[in-house]
């Protein structure tokens with residue numbers, strides 16, 4: 008609707024668009040066109056909210072001198088670049104695109120610079136408002152579903168996720184961090200692993216990387232020291248009993264106290280129960296299909312499952328003995344944990360004549376002090392459980408993606424609030 012065709016309301020439309028786009032005064036709207044989708048095509052679209060067509064808004068900078076993006080000094084034009092297009096939020100269900108040719112000026116002080124186009128960050132085909140909408144949606148919707156709803160490719164949305172995740176990671180402060188939790192997670196059915204480092208005081212993931220060997224700790228220390236942290240300040244590290252992590256912590260944080268938290272110790276025992284059961288089920292038919300009964304806490308079973316479990320526990324099975332050892336260890340944690348109680352458990356486990364259980368007992372003995380501290384400080388359980396739920400959510404948002412980096416970046420997006428002010432500061 009160029010020029011006169013817009014009639015008396017042209018000025019109002021112009022003001023309306025300027026306001027909604029929040030344009031600085033040195034940019035103006037030179038054209039706005041609306042094209043509707045073919046009526047028949049639209050009629051066949053059965054969705055309740057339908058894409059009705061497209062709005063194209065063309066912007067151009069004011070005549071004459073323009074402000075330098077660095078210092079604001081009015082500077083003469085240098086040249087004009089080819090037109091760029093940005094998708095903006097839909098306007099009344101019309102997909103909306105902005106078009107502009109970036110203009111470069113020559114500032115007496117800063118030289119040749121591109122005049123600010125504050126509606127988007129450089130190299131994005133979306134406006135900032137559009138990207139913020141995507142980031143909001145990512146909090147509860149998988150990326151591929153968002154892409155389908157918006158009619159764009161998921162690769163483009165992933166680029167948005169990667170950009171803001173990188174900005175969040177650059178902004179993580181490592182100053183004053185003293186208590187670390189280290190955890191490993193399978194990224195996809197046990198094929199790939201990622202390692203996470205958590206600040207146990209703020210409950211935030213502060214570092215994540217692919218792999219789960221000792222080099223993870225070295226990589227973390229580099230990142231930490233580059234981000235203002237000091238390795239000497241770290242006095243406590245909780246983790247699972249992975250030999251690689253233990254060696255890594257002893258090398259990088261020799262002064263830190265290592266703690267093995269309840270979550271990971273119980274996990275070891277639970278795995279041992281399952282190993283016993285798998286072996287025994289070859290001879291005892293009743294155990295077929297009982298995996299779940301022994302993995303869950305009794306309280307989390309249905310009444311029917313509880314009855315099944317009861318009847319299995321009445322048979323003198325190895326699995327039942329292993330399961331009893333697991334429950335006893337859980338009681339150790341839930342009652343007042345004492346060294347005596349751990350000793351009682353250890354003596355029973357080591358004499359159990361169940362190899363997987365004896366193995367766990369030996370591991371516990373080897374890390375005795377760390378296990379006891381994990382029981383008495385109770386520092387990590389809630390933190391790790393909270394983290395697990397976020398990791399689950401991140402996996403769902405990143406579903407269908409093979410790149411481990413997608414999952415890592417999604418974890419940061421879900422863990423950190425992205426407020427608008429911060430986000431525009433990320434525009435660099």
Ligand SMILES: [Zn+2]
Pocket residue numbers: 075076077078079080114115116117118
């Ligand atoms: Zn300047």
